[in-house]
Each structure stands twice: as structure tokens, then as C-alpha cells.
Amino acid sequence: MGHHQLDQLDKKILRLISEDARIPFLEVARECKVSGAAIHQRIQKLNNLGVLKGSQFNIDPEKIGYETCAYIGLYLKDPETFDEVVEKLRNIPEVVECHYTTGGFDMFIKVYALNNHHLLNIIHDKLQPLGLSRSETIVSFNAIINRQLPIVDVPDELFDE
Numbered sequence: 372m373g374h375h376q377l378d379q380l381d382k383k384i385l386r387l388i389s390e391d392a393r394i395p396f397l398e399v400a401r402e403c404k405v406s407g408a409a410i411h412q413r414i415q416k417l418n419n420l421g422v423l424k425g426s427q428f429n430i431d432p433e434k435i436g437y438e439t440c441a442y443i444g445l446y447l448k449d450p451e452t453f454d455e456v457v458e459k460l461r462n463i464p465e466v467v468e469c470h471y472t473t474g475g476f477d478m479f480i481k482v483y484a485l486n487n488h489h490l491l492n493i494i495h496d497k498l499q500p501l502g503l504s505r506s507e508t509i510v511s512f513n514a515i516i517n518r519q520l521p522i523v524d525v526p527d528e529l530f531d532e
């Protein structure tokens with residue numbers, strides 16, 4: 372996991388576009404007091420470095436009928452099947468995140484379901500056949516904080532080895 376040195380212009384650009392991904396580049400250029408071409412070059416550089424991971428519209432799952440959000444810790448019968456299970460999870464559209472974690476779980480996933488009955492079907496019909504020994508489900512009632520990581524100045528000494 373590489374750490375990239377960002378200068379003040381990069382940070383200002385990131386602040387502006389993280390607040391509004393639809394902000395025109397010319398407006399970003401005016402705010403940053405540089406040319407539009409400079410903004411295009413910086414955005415391209417940030418994309419190439421992997422700092423920016425594309426742009427997308429965020430859909431509110433609840434507004435399209437997905438009323439249940441759950442986090443599920445998965446325990447595999449055979450941890451050697453991890454990569455195979457991850458590939459199968461990619462094919463379950465309701466699974467929106469999958470994490471390698473510390474602790475007892477082999478993996479930790481985030482799932483959206485239409486309702487609790489749909490969630491039960493996902494667990495029983497789609498997850499259990501993957502070779503789980505068991506799972507632990509936590510249903511989220513509401514996301515109290517849901518935001519992008521802010522762009523802040525971090526002292527360089529935190530990265531010194």
C-alpha cells in the first residue's frame with residue numbers, strides 16, 4: 372500500500388471534488404487559481420496514482436427498495452477456499468463490500484436486502500452454499516455517519532520510519 376506525497380494543490384483539488392464530484396474543472400481551476408489544463412493534468416495524475424478511484428453517482432439503497440443493511444462475518448469450513456469464495460461473492464449483487472479482517476472472521480461483508488425475509492434468503496440460499504461453517508449477522512438500523520475520508524494535512528513525521 373503505497374503512500375503518495377500530495378502537494379497543497381492536489382489536496383485542494385481533492386477537497387473540492389470530494390465535496391462535489393460534479394463540480395466543473397473550470398470552477399476547480401478558478402478556486403485553485405490555476406489553468407483548466409493544470410486541473411486536468413492533476414486529475415489525470417491522481418487517477419494514474421490510484422488516489423482517485425473513478426467517479427460515480429451514489430444511489431441511496433433505501434430509495435430503491437433495499438430497506439435492510441447488514442454486516443455479516445463469515446467463517447469458512449475450509450479457509451483455503453478463501454479466493455474461490457471471494458469470486459463467488461462478487462456474483463452476488465446484494466454483497467456490496469468484502470473485507471479481509473483481523474479477529475475471528477475469515478471475511479466480513481456488507482449486504483443490502485429488500486427486507487429481513489430477503490436477507491434470510493441471501494444468507495440461506497446464496498451464502499451458506501459457499502462453504503460456511505457459520506456466520507454472524509449485524510443489522511444496521513441507520514448509518515449515522517457516512518462520508519468520504521477528509522483531506523487533511525498529516526505531519527510528515529507520521530510517515531518517517
